[in-house]
Amino acid sequence: MTRLAIRDLEVRFGGRQVVDIGELTVNAAEIVGLAGESGSGKSMTTLAVLGLAHTVGATVRGRITLDGTELTGLSQGELREVRGRRIAAIFQSPSMAFSPVFRVGRVVHSALRLHGMSKSEATEAASRAMRQVLLSPGLLDRYPAQLSGGQLQRVAIAIALALRAEVLLADEPTSALDVTVQAEVLELIKELREREGMSVLFISHDLAVVAELCDRVAIMRQGRIVEQGPAAVVLSAPEDSYTADLLAAVPKIATAQ
Numbered sequence: 001m002t003r004l005a006i007r008d009l010e011v012r013f014g015g016r017q018v019v020d021i022g023e024l025t026v027n028a029a030e031i032v033g034l035a036g037e038s039g040s041g042k043s044m045t046t047l048a049v050l051g052l053a054h055t056v057g058a059t060v061r062g063r064i065t066l067d068g069t070e071l072t073g074l075s076q077g078e079l080r081e082v083r084g085r086r087i088a089a090i091f092q093s094p095s096m097a098f099s100p101v102f103r104v105g106r107v108v109h110s111a112l113r114l115h116g117m118s119k120s121e122a123t124e125a126a127s128r129a130m131r132q133v134l135l136s137p138g139l140l141d142r143y144p145a146q147l148s149g150g151q152l153q154r155v156a157i158a159i160a161l162a163l164r165a166e167v168l169l170a171d172e173p174t175s176a177l178d179v180t181v182q183a184e185v186l187e188l189i190k191e192l193r194e195r196e197g198m199s200v201l202f203i204s205h206d207l208a209v210v211a212e213l214c215d216r217v218a219i220m221r222q223g224r225i226v227e228q229g230p231a232a233v234v235l236s237a238p239e240d241s242y243t244a245d246l247l248a249a250v251p252k253i254a255t256a257q
Contacts, residue, residue: 001027001028002025002026002027002028003026003027003028003030003066003067003166003167003199004025004026004049004064004065004066004087004167004199004201005023005024005025005026005063005064005065006021006023006024006025006045006049006062006063006064007021007022007023007062007063007064007065008021008022008023008061008062008063009021009024009045009048009060009061009062009063009064010060010061010062011041011044011045011047011048011053011058011059011060011223012058012059012061013057013058013059017223018041018044018058018223019041019044019045019048019223020223020224021045021062021223021224021225022225024045024218024225024228026167026199026200026201027199028197028199029193029194029197029198029199030193030199030200030215030216031189031190031193031199031200031202031213031214031215032199032200032201032202032214032215032216032217032218033202033203033204033210033213033214033216033217033218033231034201034202034203034204034217034218034220035203035204035205035206035207035210035217035218035219035220035246036205036219036220036221036246037205037221037246038205040220040221040222040223041220041222041223041224042171042203042205042220043171043172043203044058044223045203045220046089046169046171046201046203048060048064049064049071049087049169049201050079050083050087050089050169051071051072051074051076051079051082051083060072066082066086066087066166066167067166081115084111084114084115084159084160084163084165085115085163085164085165086165086166086167087165087166087167087168087169088159088160088163088165088167088168088169089168089169089170089171090153090156090157090160090168090169090170090171090173091156091171091172091173092171092172092173092175092176093149093176094149094152094153094155094156094173095144095149095152097152097156098144098152098155099144100143100144100145101143102143103140103141103142103143104139104140104141104142104143104144104147104152104155105126105140105141108122108126108140108155108158108159108162109122109123109126111159111163112125112126112159112162112163115163122162125162126140126158126162127140128162129158129159129161129162130155130158132158132161133154133155133157133158133161133188134154134188135151135154135155135158139151139155140155148181149176149177149181150177150181150184150185153173153174153177153185154185154188157185157188157189157192160192160198161192161196164196165198166198166199167198167199167200167201168189168192168198168199168200168201169200169201169203170189170200170201170202170203171203172203172204172205173185173189173202174186174204174206174209175204175205175206182209186209186212186213189202189213190213202214207235207246207247207250208250210231210235211231211232211235214231215230215231216228216229216230216231217229217230217231217234217235219234219238219240219242219243219246221242226240226242226243227239227240227242227243235247
């Protein structure tokens with residue numbers, strides 16, 4: 001079943017087109033990678049799906065549907081109901097989602113209360129979600145600076161869990177983390193798909209990570225998707241020369257002769 005569908009999507013800054021996607025879909029309980037170099041339009045696609053492209057001065061045309069419901073025609077009030085509760089997002093720098101002057105728990109509880117939970121429900125849901133991402137609920141009493149980048153990324157994922165989001169947009173969520181923590185976050189995303197049935201659009205420039213995590217992949221260049229298909233096929237036998245060039249740039253570990 002198709003959960004998230006993007007069709008004929010155009011994102012423009014005035015007369016300059018930065019995204020032109022004919023079709024991109026994410027099925028239920030599927031992880032789809034959107035890969036390409038920095039500046040290829042991946043993050044603008046994320047903002048368009050969230051209904052936030054206008055905040056950076058862009059205009060959006062096309063169709064974005066969630067379980068068949070059109071999102072592009074919704075008001076900002078209606079989109080706020082979708083963001084978080086049905087479509088959640090995590091980004092490259094998780095610290096940006098948390099105010100340094102408030103304890104982490106205040107941010108988490110505010111997000112849950114915004115979507116209709118009572119104070120007691122938010123407290124219970126936050127604690128349960130923290131345990132699901134293998135963090136102590138006690139960390140909610142700390143300030144963002146007292147948590148590591150990996151811990152903050154897990155807290156951001158916990159918010160999505162607590163709200164029971166159907167789709168997770170993960171925009172370069174591991175690129176700012178060290179290799180060990182990166183592996184932990186990737187494993188958690190896999191578990192979300194398997195345990196919760198969550199669909200994931202995973203945006204990354206790192207094809208090695210995409211190959212490890214994703215079921216399908218779409219390769220983006222200058223705002224357009226030049227190739228897409230099963231990750232194992234596209235990344236082992238690319239048909240487009242741009243994909244082949246990206247793969248050639250992936251560092252390889254030399255083996256002893």
